[in-house]
Amino acid sequence: MSRQGLPEWLSTALPDHAAAPQNLAQAARQQVETIGLPGLRDEEWRWTNLRPIHRGNFKTAQGASEAQPSEALPLENAIRLRFVDGALQSIPDDLPDGLTLVSLADADKATRTAAFSPTPTPNTDDPNDALVTLNTAMAHEGVVIDVAANSVIERPIVIEWLDGATDGAMSHPRVLIRLGQSAQASVIEQIESVGDQPSWRNSVMVSKIAANAALTHIALGLTGQARLTTERCFASLERDARYHSYNIQLGGQVTRREYDIQIDGTGAHSDLIGLMMPRGKQLMDTHTRIVHAAADTTSNEHYRTIADESGRGVFKGRILVERDSQRIQAFQASNNLLLSDTAEIDAKPELEIYADDVQCSHGATIGRLDEEALFYLRTRGVAAAEARGLLIAGFAQEVIDEIPNEALRGWLTERVQARLAQRPDATTGA
Amino acid sequence: MTETQELEQLVKREYKYGFTTDIEQEIIPPGLDEDVVRMISAKKNEPEFMLDWRLSAFRHWQTMTEPEWAHVHYPKIDYQALSYYAAPKSQEELDADAPESLDDVDPKLLETYEKLGIPLHERAVLAGVKGANVAVDAVFDSVSVTTTFKDKLAEAGVIFCSFSEAVENHPELIKQYLGTVVPKGDNYFAALNSAVFSDGSFVYVPKGVKCPMELSTYFRINAKNTGQFERTLIIAEEGASVSYLEGCTAPQRDENQLHAAVVELVALDDAEIKYSTVQNWYPGDEEGKGGIFNFVTKRGDARGDRSKITWTQVEAGSAITWKYPSCILRGDDSVGEFYSVAVGNNYQQIDSGTKMIHLGKRTRSTIVSKGISAGQAENAYRGLVHIGKTASHARNFTQCDSLLIGDQCGAHTFPYVEAKNSTAQVEHEATTSKVSDDQMFYLRSRGLSEEDAMNMVVSGFCKDVFNELPMEFAVEAQALLAVSLEGSVG
Numbered sequence: 077m078s079r080q081g082l083p084e085w086l087s088t089a090l091p092d093h094a095a096a097p098q099n100l101a102q103a104a105r106q107q108v109e110t111i112g113l114p115g116l117r118d119e120e121w122r123w124t125n126l127r128p129i130h131r132g133n134f135k136t137a138q139g140a141s142e143a144q145p146s147e148a149l150p151l152e153n154a155i156r157l158r159f160v161d162g163a164l165q166s167i168p169d170d171l172p173d174g175l176t177l178v179s180l181a182d183a184d185k186a187t188r189t190a191a192f193s194p195t196p197t198p199n200t201d202d203p204n205d206a207l208v209t210l211n212t213a214m215a216h217e218g219v220v221i222d223v224a225a226n227s228v229i230e231r232p233i234v235i236e237w238l239d240g241a242t243d244g245a246m247s248h249p250r251v252l253i254r255l256g257q258s259a260q261a262s263v264i265e266q267i268e269s270v271g272d273q274p275s276w277r278n279s280v281m282v283s284k285i286a287a288n289a290a291l292t293h294i295a296l297g298l299t300g301q302a303r304l305t306t307e308r309c310f311a312s313l314e315r316d317a318r319y320h321s322y323n324i325q326l327g328g329q330v331t332r333r334e335y336d337i338q339i340d341g342t343g344a345h346s347d348l349i350g351l352m353m354p355r356g357k358q359l360m361d362t363h364t365r366i367v368h369a370a371a372d373t374t375s376n377e378h379y380r381t382i383a384d385e386s387g388r389g390v391f392k393g394r395i396l397v398e399r400d401s402q403r404i405q406a407f408q409a410s411n412n413l414l415l416s417d418t419a420e421i422d423a424k425p426e427l428e429i430y431a432d433d434v435q436c437s438h439g440a441t442i443g444r445l446d447e448e449a450l451f452y453l454r455t456r457g458v459a460a461a462e463a464r465g466l467l468i469a470g471f472a473q474e475v476i477d478e479i480p481n482e483a484l485r486g487w488l489t490e491r492v493q494a495r496l497a498q499r500p501d502a503t504t505g506a
Numbered sequence: 507m508t509e510t511q512e513l514e515q516l517v518k519r520e521y522k523y524g525f526t527t528d529i530e531q532e533i534i535p536p537g538l539d540e541d542v543v544r545m546i547s548a549k550k551n552e553p554e555f556m557l558d559w560r561l562s563a564f565r566h567w568q569t570m571t572e573p574e575w576a577h578v579h580y581p582k583i584d585y586q587a588l589s590y591y592a593a594p595k596s597q598e599e600l601d602a603d604a605p606e607s608l609d610d611v612d613p614k615l616l617e618t619y620e621k622l623g624i625p626l627h628e629r630a631v632l633a634g635v636k637g638a639n640v641a642v643d644a645v646f647d648s649v650s651v652t653t654t655f656k657d658k659l660a661e662a663g664v665i666f667c668s669f670s671e672a673v674e675n676h677p678e679l680i681k682q683y684l685g686t687v688v689p690k691g692d693n694y695f696a697a698l699n700s701a702v703f704s705d706g707s708f709v710y711v712p713k714g715v716k717c718p719m720e721l722s723t724y725f726r727i728n729a730k731n732t733g734q735f736e737r738t739l740i741i742a743e744e745g746a747s748v749s750y751l752e753g754c755t756a757p758q759r760d761e762n763q764l765h766a767a768v769v770e771l772v773a774l775d776d777a778e779i780k781y782s783t784v785q786n787w788y789p790g791d792e793e794g795k796g797g798i799f800n801f802v803t804k805r806g807d808a809r810g811d812r813s814k815i816t817w818t819q820v821e822a823g824s825a826i827t828w829k830y831p832s833c834i835l836r837g838d839d840s841v842g843e844f845y846s847v848a849v850g851n852n853y854q855q856i857d858s859g860t861k862m863i864h865l866g867k868r869t870r871s872t873i874v875s876k877g878i879s880a881g882q883a884e885n886a887y888r889g890l891v892h893i894g895k896t897a898s899h900a901r902n903f904t905q906c907d908s909l910l911i912g913d914q915c916g917a918h919t920f921p922y923v924e925a926k927n928s929t930a931q932v933e934h935e936a937t938t939s940k941v942s943d944d945q946m947f948y949l950r951s952r953g954l955s956e957e958d959a960m961n962m963v964v965s966g967f968c969k970d971v972f973n974e975l976p977m978e979f980a981v982e983a984q985a986l987l988a989v990s991l992e993g994s995v996g
Contacts, residue, residue, distance in 0.1 A: 119575065123924075399913070399914070400913070402913070412925075414925055414927070414928045414930065415928055416928055417895060417926070417927055417928050417929075419926075419928065420924070420925065420926045421923075421924075421925045422922070422923065422924045422925075423922075423923040423924075423934075424920070424921060424922050424923065425919075425921060425934065425936070426918070426919060426920050426921070427908075427917070427918060427919040427936060427938055428916070428918045428919075429908070429910070429916060429917045429918065429938050430915075430916045431910075431913055432910035432911070432912060432913045432915070432940040433913070433940060434910075434938060434939065434940075435937075435938075435939055436937070436938040436939075437935065437936060437937040437938070438919070438934075438935070438936050439933075439934060439935040439936070440921070440923055440932070440933075440934040440935075441931075441932060441933050441934070442893075442923060442925040442930055442931070442932040443930065443931045443932065443933075444928050444929060444930075444931070
């Protein structure tokens, strides 16, 4: 199968200089020019068609903008970093002790090298990883978040991704998060469209979590109909480190998020929790890979999708237990609700296990609302449409309830409920 | 006995079917081109439509590339170094005049099947030996040696014969059904098979007939450097039902041998086909040398309403297994089932599973897959459950469990689930674990030896699948499993 190479508009947009160290950027550029964008024939992309990107003719946007998010998240004292079409607007100055924020462009070479050397290491020859390679070749903006050892940053760090301020804008930002020993921080991504024309952001976030440190990472894909986002998050965990990820996707035309978790130290733990609610013609796709590379490590994964109208939800989760990684507990569940006959759900929960003393399981379900639960509610005098609404909301709520921030939980609950109230067939039953 | 000793014993288990039969054979020299395809077709006295079909498959195959997505690793196969046809000489002479009785069959062949425990003498059944009431079609390398109980089956209207005979005697059925479930260009190995397949079994059960006995095919690879490419076609007309068993062994050789078979099942309205396999091809030695590459395409088409197709497989042999017996649930209310036990030991690699394609309304499927890995084996379940837009109220339940014995093996699960209908209900669950110390301790405390305890745990683990096998095979499967895992306490 011959590969197509990059679309011309993208090939000509490849810059001579990028934030990555010259050798890395150069190699990435050559690689991606031969490999091109991933296609449906590449295993990791069989359910996600990047055609809207292929024919997008996106351009790197220039200059700052006055763009604002639709609503500020209900977080007190948040430290806000705003990216408009991938360009960092400014770095806040009143930072708590132990927290350092540096624009990627201003970071020293060692830091930039770290930002472009994620663990687990993507394979630059592999078409499935082509978007990371593209990001390495293109990235010139981004931020480095450093938390010193033993520092607990109480204030949430909010990264606002405001896409589409310029029509047809594309961006390839890169974020590096480093937590020193026993440090703690929470990073919240607020993802919004500020225009109604297509935009494409292909970002990479690299988290390195030192021993006994804990990172909470919340991603909120909110507004936007024409927004295309391809995002990849890497996290490596040392001894007893913890990584808690929450991924809530409501907006965007095509949203592809990938999590690559490398558990390198004993006693470390990773949580991957997510809710995707595609409707209209939205495609929401999450791919996760967890590598248990050390003994006595645990992971817990729970994803839910509610696909309505012609929406499409894709979930792929892989758990890999390496040889000699004994006494592993890894659980994964993917539960999906299909509310319409034009919606689609695709799931692929994978286990790849090379050690014998493990307890690993995964479960995947696809179904509709429980008829008995509906019947029960109706016998209690709840109207059919309302009963359906309650059950769907309850299904979503179980994910939202896991988010470790009360104000955010309440705010999201309202958003999800408002979204469900707009269901056109709420009274007809699907 | 210590665990290491036991593991050693495990990896030293011998393959008891590893003998070769010294029989004069007619072999087409190695190599593959259109002439070879023509030669095979000519040897079989095939009508022209078969030759055309083979040639078009061959031409298509030449444009294809070998698939690499499976979780298996093997040296590149040189398709020009293989011989694509091998037949016992005596059979050659008999071709013109098909054997009326077993007396015409070379006694060496009978001896071979005797050694394998396959009764080719119909009178053996009267004596009540193992395998009673089973009609057997024995395939030796490229050709069918004999088919038993033909007369009794014919009384019921059932056609059970070698594929070559079917092409000769029932060309209309072959024309109507061949390649309708697995098209000739379906995949690399199926295309290769379509071009060069030499023999196999053919079963036709007419409308309303319940096949009076179990049908069975016994495949044996004997010749060196040959590939075995057999093709099986089973058709159950409206309301018919049939249970079919398949067994396979091969001699112990240092080279890998290729086995690329195709099995097609067609079930019309209210028909039922149960297809059971006990696969015990030579798995290679303890260093992973030799063994059969078992690259097989099996697919059933539940074409009629309320039809049912059941695949049951016990996969114990082969160096590499690449096989996904599937069901296309086309008819409304049709049912697909897949029950599998796959055991890997030493350096065996297994990538197996099923596809359940739901197209009809209220179609149901059940998948129960039990993988056992020991030694350095890699055992992967790969499956697809697809609920199409038209498949309202479709239902699937999947359970994939893996058991690991020893810390050098691997167990993997790669299930694909696709749903396009809101009334679908799909459940998939998978677990991976080892035999727990608690289970072993409990059984030991009840006075069981470690080995018996292990056997009991493993049999329990596989019970759901063994229950689905016809009785004669269930016994064989149990025994095979016990031999495969002998001494693997840990």
